[in-house]
Amino acid sequence: MLTTTDPRSGVSAATTIEPTPTASVSVIAEAAAAAAASLSWRGRAFRADLLDAMGTAVERARTELVAVADAETGLGPVRLNGELSRSAFQFRLFAAAVREGSYVEAAIDHAADTPLGPQPDVRRMLVPIGPVAVFGSSNFPFAFSVLGGDVASAIAAGCPVVAKAHGSHPRTSQLSFETLAAACRTAGAPAGTVGIVYGQQAGTELVKHPAIRAVGFxxxxxxxxALQAAIGTRDEPIPFFGELSSINPLIVTPGAAAARPAEIAAGLFTSYTGSAGQLCTKPGIAFVPDGEAGDALVAELATRTTAADPGILLNARIRSSFDDIADRLRGAGAEPLARAAEPAADGGFTVPPTLLETTAVAMTAEVAEECFGPLLVVARYADLGEVTAAVGRIPRSLTATVHGEPTETDVVADLFEALAPFAGRLVHNGYPTGVRVSWAQQHGGPWPATNSQHTSVGVTAVRRWLRPLAWQNAPEAALPRELRDADAGIPRRIDGVLTLPV
Structure with missing residues (x-):
């Protein structure tokens, strides 16, 4: 049986969940494959209704879901309720996007005489790639797990999903799956639309199974x-969309440090300690100018850090890694700056918020190692040229943030231009730990932040689970509704002209 652990106490308890044997993984993957054609060809209206039903089911199960997740993650009801609201919203946002239809990129080129001579009728749109394996994350038991955006976007695309439950919250994953499965039954979805497997070996077998056509991680x-190595043993390769590691540099300009030292320190403290620093968008490095203004900002940040409560980490591995990485950062030249009181020895996975300090000139990739937990490296600089040079020496990220004043618009513009190759989202006078779920969002970045050009948050996350397909001289009866000449009710490009629904 699998166990579940309360991170507040470190006490583990048995569950009724067993690791999924290889034979069962195959049965679940084949069920997803059997559901794929039906889920795709039932059409967008059915999938939109299914997504709405999933959102409603999540809301109805809120109380139980939050209670179970809190016991397994220690993230607290406030954070978990907010995250669950995000999950329900994601299902409904994708339902609206599916109804609107522009995501399929429908294009029609009628047969015509052209400067190259007579040309055939060609029609193109994006179609589902097939069953998708989704690996839940430890730090988002709802929004990036069984109830998360990868699952919602795959269903929106028309792809069945097999989720791999995360070992840090198996009961939450189980209840989340049961919630979605009930919604599928209510909506009349084909059996196999959603599935779940448990255990590390089951996850490895899942990505190797020929029925699985893509992986979200x-x-x-x-x-x-390790998963990519397993995928490499397949006879046929499949795409692996991974969100992996991010340091998320934050730059405070001289003007901002002079105008808002206490305000920026307060916001930065909240951003690097929120959810015990266990967010992929947590700022891991803050570049602060030398001089009195920077000194005041750093002093306020240190005061807040010293007075902070311990953070509760999600599992023993993350707890151990926090100490190991902090030691490596100090060994690489980051000096201790401030640290909260050590937590009581109660057996839980708690750590004190920690500040380290270095200079932009001394910044190296070794000092820019991502630390999952409430740790921030402050890098002091004499001029912004030192900052842009330092950014070029550290790993690329999901985000980069600049705090500047209205009198520094040219400075901010120059910094954004310099930062653009190194991040997927540029933030001005804010903090990267707030991620809006919307059409315009980009949650991805250059390697090692992610290994793809796609986002895993927002509507265009659906693009990962689609492939282009063209029909040439096809009879209308053989065409999907979106490509028939009659108005399909979605935006389409017809003979090169973007045409909106009437």
Missing amino acids: TGSLGAAE
């Missing part, structure tokens, strides 16, 4: 490399 580089 949020987690560590090491785990990603």
Whole structure:
């Protein structure tokens, strides 16, 4: 049986959940494959209704879901209720996007005489790639796990999903799956639309199964490399979309440090300690100018850190890794700056918020190692040229943030231009730990932040689970509704002209 652990106390308890044997993984994957054609060809209206039903089911199960997740993650009801609301919202947002239809990129080129001579009728749109394996993350038991955006976007695309439950919250994963499965039954979805497997070996077998056509993953580089190695043993390769590691540099300009030292320190403290620093968008490095203004900002940040409560980490591995990485950062030249009181020895996975300090000139990739937990490296600089040079020496990220003043618009513009190659989202006068779920969102970045050009948050996350397909001189009866000449009720490009629904 699998166990579940309360991170507040470190006490483990048995569950009724067993690791999924290889034979059962195959049965679940084949059920997803059997559901794929039906889920795709039932059409967008059915999938939109299914997504709405999933959102409603999540809301109805809120009380039980939050209670179970809190016991397994220690994230607290406030954070978990907010995250669950995000999950329900994601299902409904994708339902609206499916009804709107532009995501399929429908294009029609009628047969015509052209400068190259007579040309055939060609029609193209994006179609489902097939069953998707989704690996839940430790730090988001709802929004990046069984009830998360990878699952919602795959269903929106028309792809059945097999989730791999995360070992840190198996009961939450089980209840989440049961919630979605009930919604599928209510909506009349084909059997196999959603499935779940438990255990590390089951996850490995899942990505190797020929029925699985793509993988979504949020987690560590090491785990990603192991899964990619397993995928490499397949006869036919499949895409692996991984969100992996991010340091998320934050830059405070001289003007901002002078104008808002206490305000920026307060916001930065909340951003690097929120959810005990266990967010992929947590700022891990803050570049602060030398001089009195920077000194005041750093002093306020240190005061807040020293007075902070311990953070509760999700599992023993993350707890051990926090100490190991902090030691490596100090060994690489980051000096201790401030640290909260040591937590009581109660057996839980708690750590004190920690500040380290270095300079932009001394910044190296070794000092920029991602630390999952409430740790921040402050890098002091004499001029912004030192900052842009330092950013070029550290791993690329999901985000990069600049705090500047209205009198520094040219400075901010220059910094954004310099930062653009190194991040997937540029933030101005804010904090990267707030991620809006919307059409315009980009949650991805250059390697090692992710290994793809796609987002895993927002509507265009659906693009990962689609492939282009063209029909040439096809009879209308053989065409999907979106490509028939009659108005399909979605935006389409017809003979090169973007045409909106009437």
